[in-house]
Amino acid sequence: MRSRIVAIILACAALTVTIAARADGDIAKGKVASQTCLGCHGIPDYTSVYPTYRVPKLAGQSAAYVLHALQEYKSGARSYPSMHAQASSLTEQQMEDIAAYFQSLGTPDKSK
Numbered sequence: 280m281r282s283r284i285v286a287i288i289l290a291c292a293a294l295t296v297t298i299a300a301r302a303d304g305d306i307a308k309g310k311v312a313s314q315t316c317l318g319c320h321g322i323p324d325y326t327s328v329y330p331t332y333r334v335p336k337l338a339g340q341s342a343a344y345v346l347h348a349l350q351e352y353k354s355g356a357r358s359y360p361s362m363h364a365q366a367s368s369l370t371e372q373q374m375e376d377i378a379a380y381f382q383s384l385g386t387p388d389k390s391k
């Protein structure tokens with residue numbers, strides 16, 4: 280009897296882990312995959328020095344928003360040449376990982 284209960288508990292735990300892994304991107308992998316993004320998205324005041332243009336702040340942005348934006352850049356629904364190039368090189372899983380990583384960086388700075 281007791282071993283059966285243990286077996287059921289273990290089965291439930293395994294299921295929970297599987298669901299959690301599928302629902303979210305992997306933050307650690309996203310951190311590695313987003314290193315190239317930070318050259319543009321991690322600059323001071325989100326303004327490039329030359330040529331001068333603004334880049335959107337991604338830290339603290341919701342994962343769903345970042346994922347959606349990347350999918351649209353990849354498909355061409357959103358057009359912006361450098362972001363199309365960036366998004367096109369990513370797999371669906373990498374986009375989810377990156378989205379999870381940016382979301383994990385905390386809430387957006389309201390003073391910006």
Ligand code: HEC
Nearest residue numbers: 313315316318319333334335345348349359361362365377
């Ligand atoms: C060459 C500079 C550059 C690089 C590298 C770059 N981005 Fe961007 N990104 C931009 C610019 C500029 C925009 C604004 C484009 C627009 O107006 O649609 C943008 C927009 C975005 C947006 C939409 C944000 C919003 O609020 O609408 C997301 C998400 C994003 N980038 C993610 C990434 C990720 C993830 C990477 C790395 C894989 C990356 N970017 C690499 C310059 C860059």
